[in-house]
Amino acid sequence: MTVQRRSNFIFFNLHDPQLLSLGLLAEKYFADDPNTCLLKLRQLAVYRRTLLLPDLQKNRSKRVSRRALKPPHLLKWVNHRRIYERQNRPMA
Numbered sequence: 001m002t003v004q005r006r007s008n009f010i011f012f013n014l015h016d017p018q019l020l021s022l023g024l025l026a027e028k029y030f031a032d033d034p035n036t037c038l039l040k041l042r043q044l045a046v047y048r049r050t051l052l053l054p055d056l057q058k059n060r061s062k063r064v065s066r067r068a069l070k071p072p073h074l075l076k077w078v079n080h081r082r083i084y085e086r087q088n089r090p091m092a
Contacts, residue, residue: 007020007023007027008023008027009022009024009026009027015051016047016051018047019044019047019048019051022040022041022043022044022047023040023044025040026040026041026044
C-alpha cells in the first residue's frame with residue numbers, strides 16, 4: 001500500500017513549469033541530501049525573482065516619478081523631520 005502525497009509546490013504549476021520542477025526536486029532531496037535541497041530552493045528563488053523583476057522595476061519607476069511630482073523643499077523638510085524624530089524618540 002503506497003501513500004500518495006501532494007507536493008507543497010504544486011501551485012507553481014499554474015505559473016511556470018520550471019518553478020514546479022525545482023520545487024519537486026527540492027522535496028525529493030529533502031531527507032536524503034539537504035544540501036542539494038537547499039541548492040534547488042535557492043535556484044527556485046532566483047528564477048522566481050527573474051520572473052518578478054520587470055514588475056519590481058515598474059514599481060520602482062512609479063516611486064521615482066511620484067517623487068518628481070513633489071516640490072524639493074517639501075522632500076527636504078520631510079527628510080529633516082524623519083531624522084529629527086529618529087534622534088529624539090524615547091528609549092524603549
